[in-house]
Amino acid sequence: MTSDQRPAKRGPYAKSAERRRSIIEAATEVFGSRGYKGGSLQDVADRIGLSQTGLLHYFPSKRDLLVAVLRHRDEITDTGPAESSGRDFAAILVDQAAFNESVPGLIELYTVLCGESVTDDYPARDYFVKRFDRVRREYAEELRTLAAAGRLRPGVDPARAAASIIALWDGIQLQWLLDNSIDMAACLRDYLDGIILPAPAKES
Amino acid sequence: MTSDQRPAKRGPYAKSAERRRSIIEAATEVFGSRGYKGGSLQDVADRIGLSQTGLLHYFPSKRDLLVAVLRHRDEITDTGPAESSGRDFAAILVDQAAFNESVPGLIELYTVLCGESVTDDYPARDYFVKRFDRVRREYAEELRTLAAAGRLRPGVDPARAAASIIALWDGIQLQWLLDNSIDMAACLRDYLDGIILPAPAKES
Numbered sequence: 311m312t313s314d315q316r317p318a319k320r321g322p323y324a325k326s327a328e329r330r331r332s333i334i335e336a337a338t339e340v341f342g343s344r345g346y347k348g349g350s351l352q353d354v355a356d357r358i359g360l361s362q363t364g365l366l367h368y369f370p371s372k373r374d375l376l377v378a379v380l381r382h383r384d385e386i387t388d389t390g391p392a393e394s395s396g397r398d399f400a401a402i403l404v405d406q407a408a409f410n411e412s413v414p415g416l417i418e419l420y421t422v423l424c425g426e427s428v429t430d431d432y433p434a435r436d437y438f439v440k441r442f443d444r445v446r447r448e449y450a451e452e453l454r455t456l457a458a459a460g461r462l463r464p465g466v467d468p469a470r471a472a473a474s475i476i477a478l479w480d481g482i483q484l485q486w487l488l489d490n491s492i493d494m495a496a497c498l499r500d501y502l503d504g505i506i507l508p509a510p511a512k513e514s
Numbered sequence: 515m516t517s518d519q520r521p522a523k524r525g526p527y528a529k530s531a532e533r534r535r536s537i538i539e540a541a542t543e544v545f546g547s548r549g550y551k552g553g554s555l556q557d558v559a560d561r562i563g564l565s566q567t568g569l570l571h572y573f574p575s576k577r578d579l580l581v582a583v584l585r586h587r588d589e590i591t592d593t594g595p596a597e598s599s600g601r602d603f604a605a606i607l608v609d610q611a612a613f614n615e616s617v618p619g620l621i622e623l624y625t626v627l628c629g630e631s632v633t634d635d636y637p638a639r640d641y642f643v644k645r646f647d648r649v650r651r652e653y654a655e656e657l658r659t660l661a662a663a664g665r666l667r668p669g670v671d672p673a674r675a676a677a678s679i680i681a682l683w684d685g686i687q688l689q690w691l692l693d694n695s696i697d698m699a700a701c702l703r704d705y706l707d708g709i710i711l712p713a714p715a716k717e718s
Binding site: 342343344345347348418421422423424425426427428429430435438439442443446463466467470471473474476477478479480481482484485487488489492493496497500501504505 | 546547548549551552622625626627628629630631632633634639642643646647650667670671674675677678680681682683684685686688689691692693696697700701704705708709
């Protein structure tokens with residue numbers, strides 16, 4: 311806790327928030343190691359010594375819990391334009407890829423749930439469709455800004471490059487989960503170095 | 515059947531091979547739409563009017579069936595050095611990516627099973643670890659050949675670029691499954707154009 315934050319609230323509300331958080335963390339492990347379809351609410355409840363009824367008090371359905379888990383992951387691993395203002399787009403992405411190596415459980419969760427998302431009647435399919443669409447638009451916008459500053463390599467299509475950055479990142483995470491010797495951040499940096507031109511030296 | 519092939523064998527052997535093939539095709543649909551963990555042998559058997567016991571006569575376990583399904587997919591969609599001799603590496607990959615749009619069921623199958631492969635105790639994890647390792651080595655070798663001919667952009671690392679090609683391809687297939695407007699072949703071509711230099715014009 312930093313000094314400008316208020317002290318944590320005590321009482322029922324704080325306890326409830328803490329319980330929700332522990333359920334989400336348990337579900338992150340269960341869905342990451344067994345998939346959403348393979349993991350059960352009972353597995354999640356068992357992990358923190360709750361009854362399934364107790365768990366359903368916090369999350370009325372498995373689907374609600376899945377959505378909460380995905381949002382929790384987003385808070386930790388997503389990089390958006392707000393965070394990038396004033397910093398170099400490529401540097402932020404490469405830092406994020408390096409950071410992701412420190413949260414393998416979340417990477418596993420994302421990879422497993424992404425793969426499941428293309429199956430029939432998957433409850434979070436819409437989440438992934440919208441997430442990809444949003445991140446593609448954000449990245450394309452960043453690349454157009456770079457193009458306007460003369461920093462996008464001529465011939466690079468911002469929309470396709472945005473989709474390709476995300477694709478390369480998702481795919482390299484999968485390979486890394488299966489073989490930790492893969493250097494995720496370096497692969498991403500290589501790609502970005504190939505499409506983004508160096509910033510001109512600042513005039514003093 | 516082309517004219518240089520022998521007529522199909524008749525009798526029990528041909529019938530058995532045909533039955534195996536129909537089981538594999540049914541399993542491809544079931545695992546692709548529900549995942550390996552979510553799809554059951556009964557689902558596969560039902561789809562072709564077999565009993566589960568009848569199916570187990572051909573594939574003694576669900577795991578055996580999974581391996582057969584993955585090999586079947588490889589036969590249709592994998593591009594190896596053998597096929598590439600004498601043809602341009604980049605052109606082969608882009609053609610393959612374009613071809614893959616015609617077999618969405620196999621792409622879905624691959625994407626779902628790849629995602630599942632990082633979960634605990636997944637029977638085909640080893641298949642994916644070895645497959646990625648083999649394809650990375652094959653692609654890196656192709657890129658080293660191009661480098662030796664002066665056709666790899668200076669500074670490109672063949673091993674990382676090989677991993678990145680596969681990653682981009684896997685990731686863009688996932689996005690395409692969720693949004694068919696994504697141009698998979700164009701994204702792959704953009705990347706390859708960025709790392710491979712054009713062949714010099716042939717002297718006449």
